[in-house]
Amino acid sequence: MRAITTFLGSALLALTLTSCDTEIVIGDGYAGPTLNEVLASNELWYVDLNSTQGNPDVPFMTRAFTLSFDFGTLYANNNLVGVGSAGAGLGIDIGSYDAVQDNLLIHHDIDGLHEFEVIVRTFNRLELRDLFNNTRYFLDGYNRDNFNYDQLFFDNIQYFLQEYRAWEKIYTSNVGAMNGFDQENYLRFFPGNNQDIFESSKDRNGLNEESIFWDFVGVYQVQDQAPGSINKQLTLGYDFIGNDFFDLYILDDRTIELYHLDSGTSYRFKGRGFMQLKTSQSVNSSKNRLLDFKRALKNKNITG
Secondary structure: OOOOOOHOOOOOHHHHHHHHOOOOOOOOOOOOHHHHHHHHHOOOOEEEEEEEEOOOHHHHHOOOOEEEOOOEEEEEOOOOOOOOOOHHHHHEEEEEEEEEEEEEEEEEOOEEEEEEEEEEEEOOOEEEOOOOOEEEEEEEEEOOEEEEEHHHHHHHHHHHHHHHEEEEEEEEEEOOOHHHHHOOOOEEEEEOOOOEEEEEEEEOOOHHHHHOOOOOEEEEEEEOOOOOOOOOEEEEEEOOOEEEEEEEEEEEEOEEEEEEOOOOOEEEEEEEEEEOOHHHHHHOOOOHHHOOOOOOOOOOOOOO
């Protein structure tokens, strides 16, 4: 992969971008920085969906945690699995782009052509106005050495759980009281209209994802064990036994551990069928992630 050129090392551009507290005018290379220089001034542009104005219906924008503009190639971190290492931190190649004056044309490999007007609010804050429907997206600029990938991951674990087609139980501790969850061998997670959804199955281990019969569907929620903590609590809502509460631990990109608070039993699940997300159509043939994402990084520090 070609290395990104960072223009922050240029004294002229840095002076131009930081000497103005209001909107920065994109120039022709003489009156001000060009749009290509602005896009390349940060290696990562975090997509701040919480600030979106209008209807966010561009799939690759609502999919991406970050975008990167690298000499005409557009990269995105769409997945939390492998975030920080995929594409040397930039993610995957999702298309190409052209910058003409203050217009940005993005050619997404699946979603097609989208055109935006770019308004530079500060040297690390961009506003992209969709010229088709006037929706406004906001991007915050970072470099890889000051972007907190761990914070991004732990603040969005509910989406991490959705990146596998199934989670298979691979371990149950000998310690702990018997309980109804002992019989659950598979879980899977996806978004719903108002609440995130999970399904569970008591099928025998070793099945492929397409062969699993899902016995139950309910709602789930991931919360901090304490405000701002990387330790999480998972709640599974079962109609017939009430809510099950677990401490949720991420052992690696494919393995989670659930500690059942009522019984004291620990379970481990391995992810099956990883889904690399290029667009919202990639999530599942029948369950697409919705456009009402709530990025948990709002008002949090994601610098390293």
